[in-house]
Amino acid sequence: MAKINKRRKKIFDMLKEHQTGLSGEFMSQQLGVSSRTIRSDIKALQEYLVEYDIRIISSPNKGYRFNKFEQLDTAEQNLFQEGVSNLETAKQRINYILYRLLENTFKDIVITQNDLAEEMYISLSTLKMHLNEVKDILQKYDLKVTQYKTKGIKVIGEEVKIRYCIVDMINTCSTEKFFQKILANVDIKLLDKIIKETLSYKKIQLADRSKEKFCLHIAIGMQRSSYNKFVSYPSSIANKIENTFEYNVAKELIDNILKKMNIDIACSEVYYIAQCLLASKKLTDISESMDKKHVKKLVNIILKEIHEKLSIDFTNDEYLIDGLTLHLNIALTRIQFQMNIRNELLETIKNDYPLAFQMGVIAGKIVEQYDNIKINENE
Structure with a gap:
C-alpha cells in the first residue's frame, strides 16, 4: 500500500473543505504538481479510505469529492494524527527515524529518504541532518544505515546488536507506540507472569528493573524469530552457555511459554535467553563462571598499577578487593558471552568523577593486556 505523504494529506484536507468537489487541475496548480500526480495520489488515498467505507468519486463537472463525510474525522485521526506531524524537537525527530528504521528490520523493509x-x-535537508545523528547512535551498537541498491535505506548489523538497540530505545525514550507496534502479537502480561513463576521456581532473584528488561528481551526475541531473525553463536560460545545454570533455566522458560502461550520458540533462542539472563542477574546471584583466583590476581595487579601511576594505595583494602573481584568476575562473564551493557551513568561518571574513571581506564587496559579481550567504556 502506498505511503500517505504530506501532499496526500493536503489533498485530503482540500477535499474535506470543498465538499461539492474540486477539479484535478485546480489541485495540481495549488500543489505544484501534474494532474497525473494528483490522479496517482487520489488512487493511493482511496486504498486507505476503503476500510472506512469512504470513496473518492469524480465527475466531469464537479471534479473529485468524497461520497460521504460521516467517517472522515475518524479516518483523519487514524491515518494522519499518529504523532508524526507533532515531532517538534530535534530529539523527537531523531528518535522517530530510529524507531522507523528499527521497525523496518523485522521485515527487511527499506524506505527512501x-x-x-x-x-x-x-524537508529532505533536515532529514539528512538528523540521519547523521541517527548513524552516530547506531554506531555505538556496531549498526549501520546503508543504501540498499536504489530502493532506499535500512539498518544492517548483527542480529544480537539490533535486539540490544531496540531494547535500549524502548527503555530510554518515549516509545509507547513503537513498543506496541513491534510487540503487537505478544501478550506481555502473560509472558511476565511465566517469567516470574519460572525464576521463582529456580530460586533466581532479579531486581524489578532487570526483570522488566529481561522480559522485553524475550518478547523481542520471540517476535524477531517469528520473522526468521535469529542470533547465531559460534560453537565455542554455545558450549560455554550450555554449561551454565542459566541455560537450563532458559530451556524451562521456553517449555513454559509453549505450554501457557502456545508459542513454539526456536531452539536457538535458548542461547539468547540464557545470555540475557546472565546479563540480568544480581551481583550476589551470578554464576561462578570465571576462575576466582585469576580474577583476584587481576584485581591485585590493577591496584598496584593504580598505586604506581596515581600514588593512591588500595592494595590493603580487603573490602574493596572483594568487591572489585566480584564486580570484575561479572564483567568478564558478560564479555565472555558477548553481552553488551549500556551504562546510563557513563557521562555523569566521566564529568563528576574523572579520577575514578581514570582508574577504571587503567583497570580496563590491564584486563585487555592479560586476558586479550576488549573492554568498552560502559564496562
Missing part, C-alpha cells in the same frame, strides 16, 4: 521526510513533514 524522500518518503521518510514526507512522512515526518520535514
